[in-house]
Amino acid sequence: AIDIDGESRLLTYSMTPVSHTKGHILGAVMVLHDVTEQRAFERVRSEFVLRASHELRTPVTGMHMAFGLLQERLHFAPESREADLLNTVTEEMQRLMQLINDLLNFSRYQNGLQKLKLAPCSIETLLEEARARYEGQAQEQDIVLMLDIQEPMPRLHADQSQLERVLDNLLDNALRHTPPSGLIRLQARRHGERAIISVEDNGEGIAYGQQGRIFEPFVQVGRKKGGAGLGLALCKEIVQLHGGRMGVYSRPGQGTQFYMALPL
Incomplete structure (x- = not known):
């Protein structure tokens, strides 16, 4: 990070050697990239995903449990269309729960909130x-x-x-x-x-x-x-x-x- 006009900016750089036709190195070209806005966007996105995941987890968990109780009371023939629909809803609910858990876990790591138990x-x-x-x-x-x-x-x-x-x-x-x-x-x-x-x-x-x-x-x-x-x-x-x-x-x-x- 460097200060430009009193504002801190984050920079990344890449270097490429410049060679003579005879093979020896003459110098290098350094290219600087200002990634301040990119890092700020990534931080805001990560915080949003973390909060959204927390907010979604509770209602989706409730829906999953309620549907499980409803499914226990419904009895359809194994090969019926109704049974297929129930299985589809169950599978998609499980996928949604997994997605929310993955989002939550990933956000914790990116925000430095996940601690290892070594x-x-x-x-x-x-x-x-x-x-x-x-x-x-x-x-x-x-x-x-x-x-x-x-x-x-x-x-x-x-x-x-x-x-x-x-x-x-x-x-x-x-x-x-x-x-x-x-x-x-x-x-x-x-x-x-x-x-x-x-x-x-x-x-x-x-x-x-x-x-x-x-x-x-x-x-x-x-x-x-x-x-x-x-x-x-x-x-x-x-x-x-x-x-x-x-x-x-x-x-x-x-x-x-x-x-x-x-x-x-």
């Missing part, structure tokens, strides 16, 4: 429990869910419940985009002073030109089945709060690997 965390236990939660669903879809851990792995100093949220999101994505008879690998290995934890599938993959935006909030690229484009953005916020980074490798038509690199 404790020693076993990577083996973290991954084994994640596989156990999704093994039944994988079997129903005729998908092999494989666990591959490079042993021995040191413990993380992390918030296990938040890392479970990341793995659940990645595994849910992988199961939705992997065809029957497919394979999903849940992997962990050590790379220097970081633990690399990844979820890899052999599904449809993501186009190269779209991979750069995959972690942006409210963005859906390539893999468009369900969701509001908040899951991966929330995962990235959680991993960054742990001092790590998140990335993706994908080849269209061959599969996708999402990974998180966490400090040991």
Whole structure:
């Protein structure tokens, strides 16, 4: 930040080297970008989403509970149109609740309101429990869910419940985009002073030109089945709060690997 005419402005910069035809560096070009208004807009948007999510949660929860009680009193033939309509309303109510929860959680992270409860965390236990939660669903879809851990792995100093949220999101994505008879690998290995934890599938993959935006909030690229484009953005916020980074490798038509690199 710098002061211009008594007003504080936020700047970002990029630098590009300038080379001589013979190969040596002559200098560099620096370009400054004033992002003051952009950051102010992002802050206002984040605060609005947080407040709106809080206000929406209570009435939607009440509607969901009331409809559940009503559904218990209604009895229709399983194959009837009425039963289909009830199931549709139930599914859409659940999606709405999930969207509100995702908005609320994402806003908490962006506003610095979410605090981590750090404790020693076993990577083996973290991954084994994640596989156990999704093994039944994988079997129903005729998908092999494989666990591959490079042993021995040191413990993380992390918030296990938040890392479970990341793995659940990645595994849910992988199961939705992997065809029957497919394979999903849940992997962990050590790379220097970081633990690399990844979820890899052999599904449809993501186009190269779209991979750069995959972690942006409210963005859906390539893999468009369900969701509001908040899951991966929330995962990235959680991993960054742990001092790590998140990335993706994908080849269209061959599969996708999402990974998180966490400090040991």
